[in-house]
Amino acid sequence: MNGRLVHTGQVVLDLVMRVPWLPVSGSDVMASTMDFLPGGGFNVMAAAARAGADVLYAGMHGTGNFADLARSAMAAEGIVLAHGPSGEGDTGISVALVEDNGERTFITGTGAEGRLPRGMLDGIVPTGHDVVYLTGYSLLHESNAEALMDWLPRVAGATVLCDPGPLAGDIPEPVLSAVLSHVDILSCNAREAEILGAASGGVETVIVRDGPAGCRVVTGEDVVTVPGFAVDAVDTNGAGDAHCGVLAAELIAGTTLLEAARRANAAAAIAVTRRGPATSPARAELDAFLRTTR
Incomplete structure (x- = not known):
């Protein structure tokens, strides 16, 4: 591979708790398992690295125990850091509640990763071989959004891939429109596609992920369904990131x-x-799966 993935999102630590059901307000529920794992943007980068890509993390990471865990996990996957630790505190946490049917619910607390200063991306110059990855979570942090809107006009030539995420409807419309004008491929699930509606109309290619049914690749008036694979799901956390x-x-x-x-x-x-959230396979395993599965 001649290019690299330039990831502009946020790495956090995931506290993953398996629960029989989501508690209602004021109630309690006992988790059957609990894990503390790197998550957020790490899931996408780990998936790309395991598939053979060089990966650059262009986001922020803090100082403290959580940040140390995040950096250690990125180093283990061969992910290169574009910046040193930020003095804006520790890296944030996301609590992921995973129900017995595999569905997941997130509660996120932001740390240093949500405070990307304007100009911090100036030293990163993507080439035509690179894929620049954007996440809608970045656009909910004012400083991150400003830094991206200032930098994106200078990445012409690279393929810009954006996953708006489940909070797509909370992104301010002027910010969303400004960012989408630089996006080549928008990847979202069916719910997010419905939320975005006409806002995604200016993007050249839209990929709508539809779980076990696979995905739809929409380019202009052309719609192609790419079939999925039937499996017994135990945890959907990180599936979109792996994709x-x-x-x-x-x-x-x-x-x-x-x-x-x-x-x-x-x-x-x-x-x-x-x-777990970062469970994408290595390239050889993916090849073997495709050889034996129809």
């Missing part, structure tokens, strides 16, 4: 968009059979 990370790695490798989407579907299918 985006492998999609990016395949595009960097020169794979066609539809084949990249098929491989991304397979990676997401493997990921949901495992517990």
Whole structure:
């Protein structure tokens, strides 16, 4: 691969708790398992790195125990850091409640990763071989959004991939419009696509992820359904991240968009059979899965 994934999102620590159901207001529920793992943007980057891509983390990371854990996890995956630790406190935490049916609910507390200063991205110059990854979470942090809107006009030539995330409807419209004008590929689930509606109309390619059904690749008036893979899901946490990370790695490798989407579907299918947020497979495992699964 000649290019790299330039990830502009946020790495956090995930406190993953498996629960029989979500508690109602004022009640309590006992978790059957509990894990403390790197998450957020780490999931996408780990997926891309395991699929063979070079990865640069352009986001912020703090000082403290959580930040140390995040940096250690990124180093283990071969992810390169664009910046040193920030003095804006520790890295944030997301509590992920995973129900027995595999569905997940998040509660996120922001740390240093949500305080990317304007101009911090100036030293990063993507090439035409790179994929620049954006997440809607960045656009909910004022400083991160300003830094991205200032930098994005200078990344022409790179492929810009954006996942708006479940809080897409909370992104201020002027910010969303400004960012989407620089996006080449928008990857979202069916609910997020409905929320965005006409706002996504100016993006050249939209990929709508639809769980086990696979995904739809929409380019102008052309809509192609790329079938998914039937598996027994135990944890959907990180499935969309696995999809985006492998999609990016395949595009960097020169794979066609539809084949990249098929491989991304397979990676997401493997990921949901495992517990945890960063469960995307290595490239060799993905190849083996595709050889034996129809």
